Amino acid sequence: MGKTTRLIAITGGIGSGKSVVSKVLLSMGKHVYDCDSRAKSIVDSSAEIKMRIACEVSAEAVGPDGVVDRAKLAEVVFADRNALNRLNAIVHAAVIDDIENWRVGLPDNTDTAWVESAIIYESGIDRIVDCVWLVEAPEDLRIKRVMARNGVSADDVKKRIDAQNRTCDYVRHSCIQTILNDSLAPLLPQIQRLLQK
Structure with a gap:
């Protein structure tokens, strides 16, 4: 390796x-890896993450078309600290995995x-x-x-x-x-x- x-x-x-x-x-x-833009992209592209958000954070935040309603999601998590913690646990773990995959995919000469x-x-x-x-x-x-x-x-x-x-x-x-x-x-x-x- x-x-x-x-x-x-x-x-x-x-x-x-x-x-x-x-x-x-x-x-x-x-x-440079931009966590904000990558987190949004990960959430938008992952059916598994959207399902977890619907099940663990707010069913109303994910529409029947599978699109995350960010305004609704923000409304829920800013009113409920536990919901925010659950959302963060889902998204942060996915971002860490994505960073590691990104690092592995960098050119070999990247110090x-x-x-x-x-x-x-x-x-x-x-x-x-x-x-x-x-x-x-x-x-x-x-x-x-x-x-x-x-x-x-x-x-x-x-x-x-x-x-x-x-x-x-x-x-x-x-x-x-x-x-x-x-x-x-x-x-x-x-x-x-x-x-x-």
């Missing part, structure tokens, strides 16, 4: 700039690949990565970014940041490198420096 590609997680709170770091890496020809996720500990991704790149930015800048991107109020963004702060613990991995994503700290030199480590 050949060597295993090293995995690095890219994480950080909403508006910190995780996706920007991923885009820089992709522009450099690196391999390192990246996994972008806001919830590396809650999802269990921290257990399969070798290091964590934590993307940080001042809160006022994060609020402005999300307001511009999502067309929401500052209060809505602040609530999401506060909710993440209550549930996120970014310092539990033995290898953490911090990237400051603000106007005074250009990203490219920071990423290039980390790539040389």
Whole structure:
């Protein structure tokens, strides 16, 4: 069996700039797995996962045509913490399996690949990565970014940041490198420096 590609997680709170770091890496020809888009694709394409969501989370969230009603699903899980936990258990396990399959399918000469996720500990991704790149930015800048991107109020963004702060613990991995994503700290030199480590 050949060597295993090293995995690095890219994480950080909403508006910190995780996706920007991923885009820089992709522009450099690196391999990056986007957990958000892949999770949606996995749920949409897996009859087994849709059946489990219907049986274990909410029958109303999966239509007779097999399409997941995301608005209904969100309504159910945000009103019921147990339902959210059941949904997360289903989706997170599927994403971990998908990451491992993706890693196996990378070109043989791939030394390192990246996994972008806001919830590396809650999802269990921290257990399969070798290091964590934590993307940080001042809160006022994060609020402005999300307001511009999502067309929401500052209060809505602040609530999401506060909710993440209550549930996120970014310092539990033995290898953490911090990237400051603000106007005074250009990203490219920071990423290039980390790539040389």
